[in-house]
Amino acid sequence: MSGEVSMIGSVILALFLAGYLGQQYLPPPKPRVIGLDLGTTFCSVGVFHPGSGEVEVLADEEGRKSIPSAVSFTTTAVLAGHDAVDLASTNPQNTVYDAKRFIGKLFDPELLEQESARYPFKVINNNGSAEFLISTNQTFTVSPEFIGSRLLLKMRKMAEKQLGVPIQKAVISVPAEFDERQRNYTVKAANLAGLEVLRVINEPTAAAMAYGLHKVDVSNVLVVDLGGGTLDVSLLNKQGGMFFTRAMAGNSKLGGQDFSQRLLQYTTERVRQEFGVPPTLKEDIHRLRQSVEAAKLNLTLQPSVTISVQLLLQTHGSSGSPEGSVPTPVLFQAVIHRELFEELNEDLFKKILAPVETVLAEGRLEKEEVDEIVLVGGSTRIPRIRRLIAEYFGKEPNTSVDPDLAVVTGVALQAGIMGGSWPLQVSAIEIPNRNLRKTNFT
Numbered sequence: 001m002s003g004e005v006s007m008i009g010s011v012i013l014a015l016f017l018a019g020y021l022g023q024q025y026l027p028p029p030k031p032r033v034i035g036l037d038l039g040t041t042f043c044s045v046g047v048f049h050p051g052s053g054e055v056e057v058l059a060d061e062e063g064r065k066s067i068p069s070a071v072s073f074t075t076t077a078v079l080a081g082h083d084a085v086d087l088a089s090t091n092p093q094n095t096v097y098d099a100k101r102f103i104g105k106l107f108d109p110e111l112l113e114q115e116s117a118r119y120p121f122k123v124i125n126n127n128g129s130a131e132f133l134i135s136t137n138q139t140f141t142v143s144p145e146f147i148g149s150r151l152l153l154k155m156r157k158m159a160e161k162q163l164g165v166p167i168q169k170a171v172i173s174v175p176a177e178f179d180e181r182q183r184n185y186t187v188k189a190a191n192l193a194g195l196e197v198l199r200v201i202n203e204p205t206a207a208a209m210a211y212g213l214h215k216v217d218v219s220n221v222l223v224v225d226l227g228g229g230t231l232d233v234s235l236l237n238k239q240g241g242m243f244f245t246r247a248m249a250g251n252s253k254l255g256g257q258d259f260s261q262r263l264l265q266y267t268t269e270r271v272r273q274e275f276g277v278p279p280t281l282k283e284d285i286h287r288l289r290q291s292v293e294a295a296k297l298n299l300t301l302q303p304s305v306t307i308s309v310q311l312l313l314q315t316h317g318s319s320g321s322p323e324g325s326v327p328t329p330v331l332f333q334a335v336i337h338r339e340l341f342e343e344l345n346e347d348l349f350k351k352i353l354a355p356v357e358t359v360l361a362e363g364r365l366e367k368e369e370v371d372e373i374v375l376v377g378g379s380t381r382i383p384r385i386r387r388l389i390a391e392y393f394g395k396e397p398n399t400s401v402d403p404d405l406a407v408v409t410g411v412a413l414q415a416g417i418m419g420g421s422w423p424l425q426v427s428a429i430e431i432p433n434r435n436l437r438k439t440n441f442t
Contacts, residue, residue, distance in 0.1 A: 033419035035411030041228030048416020092120035099147035104185030148189030204234035206410030227377035247362035249355030
């Protein structure tokens with residue numbers, strides 16, 4: 001009997017030793033489950049590497065770790081990401097973006113008409129669902145989930161190219177306020193891209209996982225997600241490894257695009273004051289908008305930046321009549337200080353606090369009881385916004401993770417867990433709150 005026990009012990013020891021040696025000296029298996037962040041403005045894909053336990057956010061061939069959530073249709077191709085954005089100015093009616101705002105959502109005719117008024121492409125109503133009208137060499141409609149599928153397919157191909165293995169499974173994130181229909185249509189978009197979705201995870205929960213909050217002793221987590229076009233604030237309660245969404249609020253019409261627009265209005269007026277006429281040519285406005293966007297990004301790191309743009313202004317001829325107007329090349333230059341940018345947007349920045357106060361009230365929580373403040377979305381890099389949040393709570397928000405990549409990092413962690421990667425991480429379990437409703441400010 002003792003010999004049998006000894007033999008069993010030897011076998012177990014040999015298995016452990018083989019496993020250890022395999023982990024030390026054999027190349028780890030390639031990840032086969034990807035994590036996808038299908039954002040309103042940008043989207044990203046990440047993987048969890050077995051063995052090392054590291055998350056990698058995958059880049060495209062140009063080294064960019066996120067791609068614009070845009071799809072453009074031409075007579076010969078369907079382009080996604082940066083390729084689509086490159087065509088946005090010359091092919092605006094057939095370049096669709098912000099499709100996530102429409103996916104799986106039912107609209108009454110008046111609301112859909114109001115929502116679609118802001119876009120250069122045509123949005124039509126199909127029995128309450130939004131569809132996009134495309135006109136190339138023929139006219140047809142595409143659904144929001146089809147637009148999503150083209151973006152997901154591009155990210156799938158990015159992952160396959162870098163990992164060198166076929167990818168068929170994924171974990172995908174969605175806003176916490178998405179209902180069952182919106183989640184199902186997001187899954188449908190993934191299916192159209194040839195992906196099986198193993199799990200759908202809420203974006204705030206994914207962000208909390210990226211910050212490692214699923215492994216530390218915290219109870220109340222506030223997630224402020226401020227991207228290019230929307231603000232979402234979520235209050236999470238964690239008990240053990242379980243996250244419960246206590247309250248949500250946001251502003252669907254507040255984001256980085258609005259801050260850029262204020263700066264664009266200012267620079268347009270400066271052009272008019274200096275040269276007598278504002279920029280009117282589509283190409284001029286596009287170049288000025290690009291310069292303003294770059295200035296906004298640089299002002300997060302530098303106290304001042306210089307905008308320098310070549311413009312072709314329609315100035316009047318000697319007769320002073322519009323018929324005598326001629327295009328005149330000019331160089332517009334302006335130094336923009338961070339203080340000016342903050343002054344132009346101060347009222348918009350302060351709007352961020354309204355949904356913060358709402359989720360605390362609905363969650364029956366004092367601001368002193370918030371253990372961690374997590375920042376998500378590129379616009380939370382703006383120093384004034386970080387100061388505003390720090391002043392309100394009396395402590396600094398957690399900035400240890402790149403806010404642009406927080407959601408995809410958390411989704412990639414969950415993808416690794418679902419794929420059975422070693423070493424296993426603590427999994428986040430979301431407790432669904434079926435009665436939760438999002439308070440929206442405009």
